[in-house]
Amino acid sequence: MTQLIAIIRGVEAENILEITEGLLEAGVDTLEVSLSNEQQGLECIRTIKIAYGNQLNLGAGTVISEQQADKALEAGATFLITPGWDKELAKYILSKDVPIFPGVFSPGEIMQAASLGIETVKLFPVSDLGSSFIKNVKGPFPNMKFMAVGGVTHNNIAELKNAGCSYFAIGSDLVPRGATKKDKEKIKKNAEGYIKLLEEV
Template structure:
């Protein structure tokens, strides 16, 4: 059943738009070791990327969120939310926004009930249409690499009032191809915090990658 067929009051989320004005890239982070949480957040913020999304599918993720939230200047969200239990766990952990790879009415309603701003995911025009009818005008396009920048250019005509945060498969090499599109608010990516660098605690290298990503916004 489509979301539009069972609408409830749309979720208001002005802060989601504000987040994209803070930096052109939202790092999508996978935390396996709780000891990495704070220095990772510090490195990314120092590099100029203050808005972070922590995927919740590792045992350390929910415990990492409140630790990272204490880093000065950071804004922490929870990603990969699939159901209302995930939403509740993310909210209790202190996440200030939620992100989902796809969108279900269960996730949308749970976020609305908690007044937790949501970035819902979509992969097709049908899913985007459902979210527009539900009241969203900022949508995660996931996985972005499936259609690339060409798909986003094509989506601008049927969805002129929608802005997107393409996520999934984006790298430093092609991020600017997305960011120069008028319907792209910012991008999500994991390249600024590679798993090997995190494992090796190479915080200086991650800070440098964050700084390079931040500079992508100069022409955006």
């Protein structure tokens, strides 16, 4: 999985292949398709899976129930991301032998995730938590990997990486909400810019 994860939200399935192509050309091979619009998200996952299933890591985000988890896996998702901490949902997803990156916002939630054997958690919204929080929780959780989500931009990605984040999931600043085929080159350029920033840190 690359350090950079593209969050796809509000994109119609008819536009998703060109967007995926642009991301792959830039070197981004990990996509999170949000289920905030469940039907739209599932259609995108199915479409990507058929065309590029062997070329990328395809996940579903904004998973809030066992039913959604099942639907996403049936559509072709290979990992699941939740917006917040739900121990029972996390245990259910783990029982499917599927990687889960649960949203957390406190040391207590990180500790609960660690107790289930989860190795990477999503700090969300990371713009509210800040780099000092990340540095502080790295102490008691030195083996936990952190995925920065929510407010990651060109201006703070280096700071977040230096604070201890391993992965960076970026939404509208990388793939605009409701993007279409016409946005392919813009998205590719966005991705290349972020990759360059991460390489320079």
